[in-house]
Amino acid sequence: MTLNLIKEKIYSVNNIVIIGHIAPDADALGSTCGLAEGLINIGKKVYVVFEDKVPDNLEFILRGIRKKGIDVINYFPKDKNIELIIYCDLSSKSRIGNNLLNDINEDIFSICIDHHESNEQFSNLNYVIKNAMATCEIMYEVFNALNLKITPSIADSLFAGLSADSGSFRYSQTSPNTFFVAMKLSECGARTYDISTNLWSMKSRKKIELLKIILDRMEFSFNDKFVVSYVTLDDFKKLDSTKEHLEGLVSELRDIQGVILAVLVYEQEDYFKFSVRGKDENISTLPISTSFGGGGHILASAARINKDSTDFKEPTIEKIIGRIKDIVAKII
Ligand SMILES: [Mn+2]
The missing domain is CATH 3.90.1640.10 (inorganic pyrophosphatase (n-terminal core))
Structure with missing residues (x-):
């Protein structure tokens, strides 16, 4: 009709x-x-x-x-x-x-x-x-x-x-x-x-160079069901790349056999941001993202933490990863 x-x-x-x-x-x-x-x-x-x-x-x-x-x-x-x-x-x-x-x-x-x-x-x-x-x-x-x-x-x-x-x-x-x-x-x-x-099959060389850093810094925990990695502002500068080059790279972490939650954190001038990807529909990524004020879907979500954030004093990549792991401990 x-x-x-x-x-x-x-x-x-x-x-x-x-x-x-x-x-x-x-x-x-x-x-x-x-x-x-x-x-x-x-x-x-x-x-x-x-x-x-x-x-x-x-x-x-x-x-x-x-x-x-x-x-x-x-x-x-x-x-x-x-x-x-x-x-x-x-x-x-x-x-x-x-x-x-x-x-x-x-x-x-x-x-x-x-x-x-x-x-x-x-x-x-x-x-x-x-x-x-x-x-x-x-x-x-x-x-x-x-x-x-x-x-x-x-x-x-x-x-x-x-x-x-x-x-x-x-x-x-x-x-x-x-x-x-x-x-x-x-x-x-x-x-x-x-x-x-x-x-x-048209991934740019800059993207793959970033992937190299990400893979190099992978940190596994919770019986290898969780993996996290990060990219600093310095990395972007050194490789003359931008956050656009990160598009899709968190999936490379998710796709590792045995991993059910993967997180990629990255730094920009004024903020940090992370993406979470899941593989098991019973283990939602949302508790992780929403606890930082972010959101998304069950298997894919994200959050942003401003550097001048009032509810997270002087955020660093290390502190953010620590807090993410505290939440992962409860849901994985
Ligand atoms: Mn569409």
């Missing part, structure tokens, strides 16, 4: 803006760019908008729309007589970005296609499938409902989101439908090897 209404609306307009969330990831980029290409192919004028910059390592997802002569822009095209906004992979208005949100005219009809549990149904038409692995997984159904052809280059974009959000088909929400859509995208010509290589 919703898909019929979405189809009617899309076919009745010409100028469409497609928006994804701040801190763009492969699913947001894949679903917006894939849909944009499909709509361009039926003659629509399409703008793909993200408030935040597209990370360098995900630029490959933009190849398809660039070939069509458009690029991602970071502002709302106010003067272009926009008739429809389609939000992809966007769970709430707060994830649009403040500048963009200010510029969006509330009177413009909107559609949201998303898979987040927390989706706030903020659009006129909301197509939200909460057990879908990725928005790109839902997009396959949307393309069919809209009679849009999935070209090889669109299949590339959608496969990127599907592969990324499923952790390359490893995460627990990966379903028969996830594999079905992957098969269909492969049939449509997705270059699965190329996309997987771009997503999973």
Whole structure:
């Protein structure tokens, strides 16, 4: 039903803006760019908008729309007589970005296609499938409902989101439908090897140099079920790297056989931050993060401790690790 209404609306307009969330990831980029290409192919004028910059390592997802002569822009095209906004992979208005949100005219009809549990149904038409692995997984159904052809280059974009959000088909929400859509995208010509290589085998040397430090400083306890490591401000400076290079590295600690809780602490100018990853759904990472005022999910959470914090006097990496271990002792 919703898909019929979405189809009617899309076919009745010409100028469409497609928006994804701040801190763009492969699913947001894949679903917006894939849909944009499909709509361009039926003659629509399409703008793909993200408030935040597209990370360098995900630029490959933009190849398809660039070939069509458009690029991602970071502002709302106010003067272009926009008739429809389609939000992809966007769970709430707060994830649009403040500048963009200010510029969006509330009177413009909107559609949201998303898979987040927390989706706030903020659009006129909301197509939200909460057990879908990725928005790109839902997009396959949307393309069919809209009679849009999935070209090889669109299949590339959608496969990127599907592969990324499923952790390359490893995460627990990966379903028969996830594999079905992957098969269909492969049939449509997705270059699965190329996309997987771009997503999973392009770690920068700086990242690996940081990993070297992290592995070198691993400290195991609680019968090797817990591991912690850290990166100091000095390390970042010496390696000319930033906290962005740490992305995903805590998982390397979690993935060690026997480990069920892994913590990575790092230092910045004004604060310390740590990420916790778990492997056992019965042992939540949340007590650790929330006791420092942080939060997240059962198997992945984080917290930040400001250096001028009043409830933690003169924090140091050592003190933070000590306090984390006190909590781990109670839950592991
Ligand atoms: Mn997603």
